[in-house]
Amino acid sequence: MVSRLGSWLDERLGWRQVWDAIFLRKIPKVNWLYTLGSATLFTAINQAVTGILLTIYYVPSPDHAYDSVQYITTEVPAGWLIRGLHHWGASAMVILTILHMLRVIFHGAYKYPREVTWFTGVLLGIVVIAFGFTGYLLPWDQKAYWATIIGTRIAEVTPVVGNWFLRIMRGGEELTAVTLTRFFGAHVWFLPAALLALTLIHLYLVVRIGISAVPRRGE
Numbered sequence: 500m501v502s503r504l505g506s507w508l509d510e511r512l513g514w515r516q517v518w519d520a521i522f523l524r525k526i527p528k529v530n531w532l533y534t535l536g537s538a539t540l541f542t543a544i545n546q547a548v549t550g551i552l553l554t555i556y557y558v559p560s561p562d563h564a565y566d567s568v569q570y571i572t573t574e575v576p577a578g579w580l581i582r583g584l585h586h587w588g589a590s591a592m593v594i595l596t597i598l599h600m601l602r603v604i605f606h607g608a609y610k611y612p613r614e615v616t617w618f619t620g621v622l623l624g625i626v627v628i629a630f631g632f633t634g635y636l637l638p639w640d641q642k643a644y645w646a647t648i649i650g651t652r653i654a655e656v657t658p659v660v661g662n663w664f665l666r667i668m669r670g671g672e673e674l675t676a677v678t679l680t681r682f683f684g685a686h687v688w689f690l691p692a693a694l695l696a697l698t699l700i701h702l703y704l705v706v707r708i709g710i711s712a713v714p715r716r717g718e
């Protein structure tokens with residue numbers, strides 16, 4: 500029954516060809532270090548699922564942000580778990596992205612013909628850091644507030660465009676309600692859209708070009 504439905508759909512959509520290209524493609528003999536990209540992908544999915552659930556109760560305004568996070572942690576059924584998974588998942592994602600990048604560097608996997616894969620990876624790395632930075636402000640507690648004051652001040656020392664950069668991030672000279680809504684907007688709309696688009700291109704290239712083999716001595 501299921502296989503007949505599969506064949507019926509395949510005749511119309513050609514999905515088996517796509518499935519074979521992704522899951523039955525030939526790969527060289529690799530090792531555990533090659534799972535770091537997939538592990539990063541797994542954390543990205545965890546962040547998306549738990550993040551969507553958090554937005555059901557989170558309120559991005561200075562009057563309610565802190566209380567809504569407390570409410571999620573103490574009152575909402577399994578809220579502590581969802582928040583914990585998102586909180587620790589964020590650190591895991593940053594660490595895994597860095598480890599995946601180091602694997603690519605040490606194996607020289609950024610070289611021809613994978614330059615564009617590398618480039619989309621660099622953009623993904625920036626997006627992951629931006630996720631961490633914008634998400635850190637959302638609980639709107641003392642730690643979040645002062646960390647964002649420092650983070651935006653660091654951006655301000657950028658030559659020439661520094662002050663402009665700070666004002667774009669804060670939505671003015673000071674850190675206010677505008678900053679919180681701005682960071683929230685970036686965290687739940689702009690960055691997820693960028694992550695999705697870049698990840699699709701990144702993975703398309705991984706499938707299209709094929710994974711690089713472990714370099715041999717002298718290569």
Ligand code: HEM
Nearest residue numbers: 533535536537539540600608616617620621623624710711
């Ligand atoms: C959200 C972040 C990222 C995700 C989800 C992701 C996902 C993946 C996956 C699943 C693979 C194939 C398996 C593997 O080689 O581990 C891969 C390969 C690759 N990634 Fe990433 N990646 C991310 C970030 C990065 C970053 C930051 C870089 C470098 C700056 C990068 C550069 C590459 C390159 C060059 C390859 C091809 C490796 C090869 O053919 O041996 N990626 N990525």
